[in-house]
Amino acid sequence: MTTALLLIDVQRGFDDAEFWGPRNNPGAEANMKALLRAWQDRRDPVVLVHHDSTTPGSPLRPGQPGNDFKPELDGARPDLIFGKKVNSAFLGDVDLDAWFKTRGITSFVLAGIQTNFCCETTARMGGNLGYDITFALDATFTFDLEGPDGTVLTADELYRATATNLHGDRFATVKSTKEILTLDQ
Secondary structure (H helix, E strand, O other), rough: EEEEEEOOOOEEEHOOOHHHHOOOOOHHHHHHHHHHHHHHHHOEEEEEEEEOOOOOOOOOOOOOOHEEEOEEEEEEOOOOOEOOOOOOOOHHOOOOOHOOOOOOOOOOEEEEEEEHHHHHHHHHHHHOOOOOOEEEEEEEEEEEEEEOOEEEOOOOHHHHHHHHHHOOOOOOOOOOOOHHHHOOO
């Protein structure tokens, strides 16, 4: 069984701390790079997705330097690359579900940015579509976020909530990069 690697929104625009605010998990990019290297070494499928924001002022808008992939993806040889304008990679410019099914791919490892938005949404939708998903939690990061009552949840709190949501409702198996790479050897 072939397991794809799905890297979501690993874009330079997420380095704009003034726009996004405080983030967590400074080691996320190194873990994304380690996963990419392992998948490419084995010649297993790699899918790169980028967010093409339609929000005015967003650093992720097409044509802006922030829309480009981060340097950790330099040298990547993806089997598929496409954009999206919403949270789920299953609702992008390419029919990801059809692409996976055509290739007999029933499982994938998911990593990228942001933990609680595009990564979690893609994992939930993939789980609903019947995929066996491994969520590489330490190969994701997010930012502090203010709720409707003005209370701010820290990036770490949101990160843990995503892990709990995905695990508790069985959308995905949550693992560390080390666990994933050790199991795949």
